[in-house]
Amino acid sequence: MDNKETDLYLKNELIYDTVTKYVENLKKVEKQVKYIATKMKSTSISEWGGSGRTGFEESLNKWVVQAGEVEKEIDVHKNIIDELLKSSVSLFKAEKDIADNIE
Numbered sequence: 001m002d003n004k005e006t007d008l009y010l011k012n013e014l015i016y017d018t019v020t021k022y023v024e025n026l027k028k029v030e031k032q033v034k035y036i037a038t039k040m041k042s043t044s045i046s047e048w049g050g051s052g053r054t055g056f057e058e059s060l061n062k063w064v065v066q067a068g069e070v071e072k073e074i075d076v077h078k079n080i081i082d083e084l085l086k087s088s089v090s091l092f093k094a095e096k097d098i099a100d101n102i103e
Contacts, residue, residue, distance in 0.1 A: 011084045014080075019081070022074055029063075036059050039059060
């Protein structure tokens with residue numbers, strides 16, 4: 001492999017790792033949402049006015065904070081992926097131009 005191929009390979013690996021982390025974080029958020037929904041369904045109407053509601057609100061508030069953190073991570077990763085894809089496209093175009101000029 002030459003340097004350009006190695007660079008492209010490493011960038012693609014970084015994109016894959018970033019997307020994998022993003023998907024894992026979304027799975028965690030999904031699990032938390034399911035937990036909150038289950039807790040909400042199992043809370044009786046009489047409990048809802050007291051400690052049940054307080055517990056639910058605390059869980060929901062924690063989830064909102066965690067979801068916000070994941071959203072920030074997604075934005076950061078999205079920007080990284082966008083930049084890497086642009087770099088990959090530029091590299092591909094440059095290699096294509098070289099190949100076209102050789103022909």
